[in-house]
Amino acid sequence: MTPSTHNSLAAAKSRLMFALCALSTTAILALLILAIATTISTGAHSLNRDFFRLNPIPPGMDHSPGGMRSALLGTAILVTLASLLAIPIGLLTGIYLAEYDTTSHLATPVRFVCDVLAGVPSIVVGILGYELLVRPLGSFNAWAGAAALAFLMIPIIARTTEEMLRLVPASYREASMALGAGKAKTIFQIVIPAAAGTVTTGIMLAIARAAGETAPLLFTTLLSQSLNPNQPFPSLTVQIFDYATGASRPQQSLAWAGILVLVSLIFVMNLGVRLATRARR
Amino acid sequence: MSQPTPRPSLLTPDRILAILTKAAASTILLMLAALLIILTLAALPSIQTFGRNFLIGHDWRPNEIQQSLHAQSGQTEIKILPPSFGALPVIWGTAVSSFLAILFAVPLSFGAALFLVRATTRWLAEPISFLIEFLAAIPGIAFGLWGLFILCPFLQQHIEPPLNAAFRAIPGLTWLSTTNALSGHDMLAAGLILAIMIVPIITAISRDVLAAVPPAQVQAAVALGATWWQTCQEMLRHARSGLFGAVILGLARAAGETMAVAMVIGNSNRINLSPLAPAQTMSSLLVNEFPTAGDLHRSALMEIALILLVMSLLFNITARYLVVGKPPQVQTP
Numbered sequence: 001m002t003p004s005t006h007n008s009l010a011a012a013k014s015r016l017m018f019a020l021c022a023l024s025t026t027a028i029l030a031l032l033i034l035a036i037a038t039t040i041s042t043g044a045h046s047l048n049r050d051f052f053r054l055n056p057i058p059p060g061m062d063h064s065p066g067g068m069r070s071a072l073l074g075t076a077i078l079v080t081l082a083s084l085l086a087i088p089i090g091l092l093t094g095i096y097l098a099e100y101d102t103t104s105h106l107a108t109p110v111r112f113v114c115d116v117l118a119g120v121p122s123i124v125v126g127i128l129g130y131e132l133l134v135r136p137l138g139s140f141n142a143w144a145g146a147a148a149l150a151f152l153m154i155p156i157i158a159r160t161t162e163e164m165l166r167l168v169p170a171s172y173r174e175a176s177m178a179l180g181a182g183k184a185k186t187i188f189q190i191v192i193p194a195a196a197g198t199v200t201t202g203i204m205l206a207i208a209r210a211a212g213e214t215a216p217l218l219f220t221t222l223l224s225q226s227l228n229p230n231q232p233f234p235s236l237t238v239q240i241f242d243y244a245t246g247a248s249r250p251q252q253s254l255a256w257a258g259i260l261v262l263v264s265l266i267f268v269m270n271l272g273v274r275l276a277t278r279a280r281r
Numbered sequence: 282m283s284q285p286t287p288r289p290s291l292l293t294p295d296r297i298l299a300i301l302t303k304a305a306a307s308t309i310l311l312m313l314a315a316l317l318i319i320l321t322l323a324a325l326p327s328i329q330t331f332g333r334n335f336l337i338g339h340d341w342r343p344n345e346i347q348q349s350l351h352a353q354s355g356q357t358e359i360k361i362l363p364p365s366f367g368a369l370p371v372i373w374g375t376a377v378s379s380f381l382a383i384l385f386a387v388p389l390s391f392g393a394a395l396f397l398v399r400a401t402t403r404w405l406a407e408p409i410s411f412l413i414e415f416l417a418a419i420p421g422i423a424f425g426l427w428g429l430f431i432l433c434p435f436l437q438q439h440i441e442p443p444l445n446a447a448f449r450a451i452p453g454l455t456w457l458s459t460t461n462a463l464s465g466h467d468m469l470a471a472g473l474i475l476a477i478m479i480v481p482i483i484t485a486i487s488r489d490v491l492a493a494v495p496p497a498q499v500q501a502a503v504a505l506g507a508t509w510w511q512t513c514q515e516m517l518r519h520a521r522s523g524l525f526g527a528v529i530l531g532l533a534r535a536a537g538e539t540m541a542v543a544m545v546i547g548n549s550n551r552i553n554l555s556p557l558a559p560a561q562t563m564s565s566l567l568v569n570e571f572p573t574a575g576d577l578h579r580s581a582l583m584e585i586a587l588i589l590l591v592m593s594l595l596f597n598i599t600a601r602y603l604v605v606g607k608p609p610q611v612q613t614p
Binding site (some may be wrong): 010011013014015016017018020021022023024025027028029031032035038039042073088089090091092093095096097099106107109110112113114115116117119120121122123124125127128130131132151154155158182183184185187204205208209212213214215218219222231237240241244245252255256258263266267271274 | 293294295297298299301302303304305306307308309310312313316319320323388389391392395396397399409411412413414415416418419420421422424425426427429430431444449477480481484488508509510511513530533534536537538539540542564568569571572574583586589590593594596597598600603
């Protein structure tokens with residue numbers, strides 16, 4: 001690089017590039033705002049009481065397109081089941097990585113594999129679920145869907161838990177140990193409470209991620225209106241996909257309302273996480 | 282027999298926790314092993330049947346089709362084409378759509394990252410960063426819906442007709458034009474939707490990588506009289522391996538994304554050079570064909586999934602080594 005304070009060409013180029021950088025940022029934000037505004041304006045009028053109260057009605061059966069009740073309940077059940085599996089495993093792994101042998105022959109590959117698993121396309125996880133829990137059982141079912149979602153949540157929870165536990169000062173642990181507490185007692189009564197807020201945010205992010213997944217559910221739960229877990233199972237995202245790619249106008253607008261609900265949920269969770277972690281810093 | 286020595290109980294809370302955490306950590310390794318082993322086993326019939334031809338075959342035809350040929354003698358001859366599984370069209374689709382996404386996303390992302398690191402104050406950078414991270418958390422199905430109902434019709438009406446005419450008119454670019462009806466559901470739409478999806482990932486990681494450039498590097502450039510852009514260039518140069526890692530992570534997400542692409546790409550299993558023609562990616566093929574696939578067809582789809590998995594592993598491992606000491610702030614799927 002040559003010093004060029006007096007080079008007006010360089011100065012002009014610099015101003016141009018600055019403007020382009022500002023423009024890039026504006027363009028990204030404008031796209032986001034455009035997408036959100038369209039979702040609100042298209043989806044909001046379908047977001048009435050029926051949306052939450054009625055089950056989907058097949059097109060042509062009725063003037064009303066029905067609602068998304070079964071789909072919303074289905075997603076809530078799937079995410080709850082997935083959390084029951086993923087939160088313990090994710091938390092324990094995070095504790096292992098942060099509190100036990102942090103550089104052992106086990107911890108290093110586990111940390112590495114967590115990062116790699118977080119980048120595996122979710123559709124591949126859905127196909128694993130199909131092979132392990134759909135084909136042997138002979139039917140699409142809720143358990144396979146929940147397991148696939150848990151598979152996606154575990155690496156996120158494990159890594160955020162590890163990072164958050166590491167932020168707890170070592171002096172807390174030393175003080176607890178010095179007072180005679182064992183390792184388990186120190187972890188559960190001192191370290192985890194100190195990091196509870198931020199660990200929870202990691203779990204929230206994983207839940208938000210799971211609630212928005214579609215591809216893995218297409219291969220594991222498919223779609224139905226019945227909440228029998230041993231049969232094809234409803235979910236908000238697959239229902240939205242089904243409606244969006246169909247030809248029925250009223251159903252398409254239900255899909256928009258579904259996206260509005262989903263995106264609002266994710267916005268609220270992200271905002272909560274942001275505020276919680278900012279208060280900690 | 283010697284006197285039994287008093288041993289510590291096996292079931293103290295400390296030991297239980299040590300065992301449980303170790304078991305949980307081992308589960309993670311099992312998860313990756315399960316992915317690799319199960320998919321390989323499921324793909325085995327296809328690997329054995331097609332071998333190398335799977336990767337270089339350019340016909341993906343799950344069912345046999347009858348093709349009527351007009352023979353020279355004047356009578357119509359019916360030829361039956363057997364099923365054929367060649368993955369090249371979908372590998373092509375994934376490669377080109379991801380390449381287009383990178384092409385559109387990288388300048389925007391680097392621009393925004395530089396803006397956030399070098400041009401704004403905290404009170405502006407924080408909310409912008411939050412919005413960009415929120416964009417990263419929006420699921421693919423939402424982008425798919427936006428693509429399907431906003432982007433595709435817009436492209437079809439306003440962008441593609443003049444673009445196709447331009448491709449046709451400019452010598453040397455005619456291979457980019459298409460004679461198909463312009464539907465708006467094509468490779469270009471997929472590339473654009475993917476670009477919007479990976480912009481937040483690349484922006485967030487490059488912002489962190491740029492912020493980690495030692496201040497002395499920037500101050501030295503300023504002291505030498507460098508302009509704002511020249512110091513930025515110096516930062517970009519200093520952070521280039523991390524920036525490359527950010528791009529690879531974006532590429533990994535683009536190549537693996539399923540729903541958004543399946544909804545806008547037009548789903549055609551043919552290789553077409555024009556970005557204005559419908560195409561198919563590996564993941565959109567799985568969405569479209571898996572539910573109705575028979576045995577060998579399903580195994581062939583499993584092999585596609587295996588290729589997708591191995592590809593994402595390679596991308597993620599490469600990116601991890603490039604973004605040294607800077608774990609990504611955004612979880613990539």
